[in-house]
Amino acid sequence: xxxxxxxxxxxxxxxxxxxxxxxxxxxxxxxxxxxxxxxxxxxxxxxxxxxxxxxxxxxxxxxxxxxxxxxxxxxxxxxxxxxxxxxxxxxxxxxxxxxxxxxxxxxxxxxxxxxxxxxxxxxxxxxxxxxxxxxxxxxxxxxxxxxxxxxxxxxxxxxxxxxxxxxxxxxxxxxxxxxxxxxxxxxxxxxxxxxxxxxxxxxxxxxxxxxxxxxxxxxxxxxxxxxxxxxxxxxxxxxxxxxxx
Ligand SMILES: [Fe+2]
Ligand SMILES: [Fe+2]
Numbered sequence: 001x002x003x004x005x006x007x008x009x010x011x012x013x014x015x016x017x018x019x020x021x022x023x024x025x026x027x028x029x030x031x032x033x034x035x036x037x038x039x040x041x042x043x044x045x046x047x048x049x050x051x052x053x054x055x056x057x058x059x060x061x062x063x064x065x066x067x068x069x070x071x072x073x074x075x076x077x078x079x080x081x082x083x084x085x086x087x088x089x090x091x092x093x094x095x096x097x098x099x100x101x102x103x104x105x106x107x108x109x110x111x112x113x114x115x116x117x118x119x120x121x122x123x124x125x126x127x128x129x130x131x132x133x134x135x136x137x138x139x140x141x142x143x144x145x146x147x148x149x150x151x152x153x154x155x156x157x158x159x160x161x162x163x164x165x166x167x168x169x170x171x172x173x174x175x176x177x178x179x180x181x182x183x184x185x186x187x188x189x190x191x192x193x194x195x196x197x198x199x200x201x202x203x204x205x206x207x208x209x210x211x212x213x214x215x216x217x218x219x220x221x222x223x224x225x226x227x228x229x230x231x232x233x234x235x236x237x238x239x240x241x242x243x244x245x
Contacts, residue, residue, distance in 0.1 A: 020050040022242040049244035063223030074108040081204035087193040096189045098216040099134045125229035126218045134187035140174040141191050143167045
């Protein structure tokens with residue numbers, strides 16, 4: 001058996017133990033299998049398919065808040081918390097602090113590719129327009145230096161992507177658009193406070209930002225995912241990632 005087959009077999013055994021069958025969306029295995037082939041279908045053997053909470057995950061409250069997502073779905077968030085604290089300490093406006101706090105939620109909870117755009121869409125209905133805008137464009141600004149605020153092209157990117165990596169035309173285009181925008185500096189300050197190598201010994205508690213979140217994030221009364229906002233379905237999918245439909 002290959003590593004992938006072994007992982008799939010273990011997964012299959014685990015899903016057999018659940019009373020409902022959990023299925024994987026295409027994106028879970030994208031890159032590991034030929035996307036022109038149909039997804040393998042689990043053998044139901046009379047069992048039902050999952051249409052809600054996945055028992056392998058910590059259960060979210062019925063009306064989840066942003067803080068619940070940090071605690072139960074967003075993996076290690078220390079990078080964002082440290083960035084937000086750094087912004088706060090530097091005396092940056094609160095919009096920048098909250099943007100730093102949220103800027104990488106797509107990576108920690110949803111999807112890595114195009115993370116700035118996904119994160120912006122997730123939070124857009126609930127934060128000031130400028131905050132969502134800044135999160136969207138930090139994706140492109142990360143690749144371009146700005147001497148005026150001491151921001152250099154990250155050394156880490158040379159290691160990660162190679163010395164010869166050039167941002168693609170859509171990134172270059174969005175960088176140019178952001179550069180000329182009135183909110184440029186809000187987005188730029190995310191990159192300035194975005195820590196590449198954060199201190200593993202510094203622990204920042206989410207409680208430090210309770211008031212900032214309260215003032216800047218419009219928590220829907222129905223719970224994130226159950227309101228009628230344009231991104232509610234995205235929060236719902238993070239909550240219930242293995243629903244059959
Ligand atoms: Fe980022
Ligand atoms: Fe970041």
